[in-house]
Amino acid sequence: MRIALHTQYFAPEPGAPSARLKSLASTAMARGHDVCVLTGMPSYPQGVIQPGYGGTWKRDEVDGVPVFRSYVYPSNSLRTLPRVASYSAFAASSAIAGLALPPIDLLITESPPLTTGPAGYFVAKAKRAKWIFNVSDLWPKSAVELGVLTGRRAIQAAERLEAFCYRSAWMVSGQSESILADIHHRFPAARTVALLNGVDTQLFGPHLRDEHLKSTELGGGFVALYAGLHGLAQGLRQLLDAAALLRDLPEVRIVLIGDGPEKEALIADALARGLHNVRFLPGRPPVEVPALLASADVALVPLRGAITGAVPSKVYEAFASGLPVVLAADGEAAEIVESSGAGLVVSPDAPNEIASAIRSLYESPERRAAMAKAGRVAATSRFDRVASANRFLEVVEHEWAKGQ
Template sequence: ALHRSFVHRVFVFFSFMLSSFVVGLRVRKVDLVWGTSPPLFQGWTAWLLARLKRVPFLFEVRDLWPAFAIAVGVLTDRTFIRMSEWLERFLYRHADRVMVNSPGFIAHVTGRGARRVELVPNGAEPGMFDPADNGEAFRASHHLENKFVVLYAGAHGMSNDLGVVLEAAGLLADRPEVQVVFLGDGKEKAGLQARAAEMGLTNVTFVSPVPKNEMALALAGADACIAILKPLEEYKTTYPNKVFDYMAAGRPVVCAIDGVIREVIAAAGCGIFAQPGDPAALAKVIRSLANDPERSRRMGMNGRRYVEAHFSRSMLAEKLAHILEEMTA
């Protein structure tokens, strides 16, 4: 199923590459072509259009592809890997600028030929979130009243290592006031639900995904939020978007991701690190926060202030606008 799904995604990527090229040719007045990866193949379309239109080419790297796909075992065909890595290097070398959303990506792209790299993180929009909201509606609708709610919000996929969170929940069975909530969807969700039932976990709740504009209400219902990825070297380079939303919502972060995002959380004083892949370490951090709700709230507000100062989308949009103006001057 995984292989079929990946083949389907590759087919979709190539289809989009062709259709976007045709559409791009029809656009008459162009000042700049902005390509984004993944999908990596779309970057080739953007480069070709930029050359044909004789305008600058900005290549945005949101994830290190194919490195991430190789690391999690999704991409295994050697021919396809070689082709993807060649295209990746080609695009870095031929882009007028490469834009990354994490400082952890800079060494990777420069080491493969990028000449000029711009860092523009995704950040968060603080105005979307009210740290003072206690999330009564979300709690009531999911029977979470009088609970210390530890929320994971996001994809339920291979990379997210959510089995570790289930095992941590099992270790917290002696703390009935602690409820672990999984909000979102993905390929692994059904398996996680079945495993939780097999383990007899009553301190775990699965919630359907909500639109982005309702995420603030869900985060308001949390006392702490989990960020977790598999313990792979590649993931030490990433800035997961959810962490900035957690911070903007004023909620402390249980961070089971090493690397650059751990450094942000440490600098902000807005959470506690748990060794990735270690359920006991994760459970220990959750206990620590549940034991001291006042400390948890202080950490949450530290995160809110740090996002406002360093990762506000309005501030980052100004930086992006300046880059675009420079490139098209």
């Protein structure tokens, strides 16, 4: 097949969608498919176009995959209008740029943002291609749960757009079983298939642990590490509250690596409260993250409240790195951590429970070692990203063959 991936975020940008789709592209090429990517100029998560990019159109290549880039209005603002402008600008520009793609048989559109849906539908129709709508977060449901989307009319409009995408797609894929269950419950006619985030078990691993890196970059001691976006959904303020409860353990420090719209406010809050056991580091290129993660002692994966279907890719990366997880979430993510025996699950928005979990793991090296081993086993046997991509492609190839 001739496959195009349509996404606002792609390498060199960090994050789960970029990593997952990059892996999907390379896996599809290894299976003999022709693959290209339709995406935007890289600006995530800083909200600034990266050097070497810009303008309205650019063609480049990532790991041998042709990439067609169109205009984006860069923004990492939490305010509604800049976010809508950013999403809408890419939807419009990619709809136009998509007409210049080479002939394709299949277009896979990534959501969120939900606005990519109509653009993907338009391009697929224009190119006479099958269309898969890929859902990594349930919009607008998760946006409503986070308080980002408010107002009855706005919510109803977003729900109508969501329904259009599910009903128009040839297939709907999702990043967790709970996302797919939610879609199937509301839209039983939709053909669904899993495309789990997973993890590159060759890229992440405990063998990358580096004590020198730990002492210089992470500050030494017992490191509880958060690496990822500093945004609303992550609820990172609860980590600062947990740090305040751990002042009596001078060896323990909470380290946060990454960028995002909440970072400046978090740094200001930590300084105002005198949290000397908290360390902030700027975002790192994806290639540097595995060694940093493996050099920590515990991985922190918080979420703000209940977000339907959310399974952060950080869970899988910690598993593969041989790092015990402290997960502040419920739902499918909690089930995965508990069933794997690879960490501790606490309630979301409960800093006292996060602090207690970190304290417990700090005091028990044997328990940490057992969880680390269990996590690595789970990553390689259940959550390998290439294996997940292959399972997805097998289903798509089978369905495609039935229609030929």
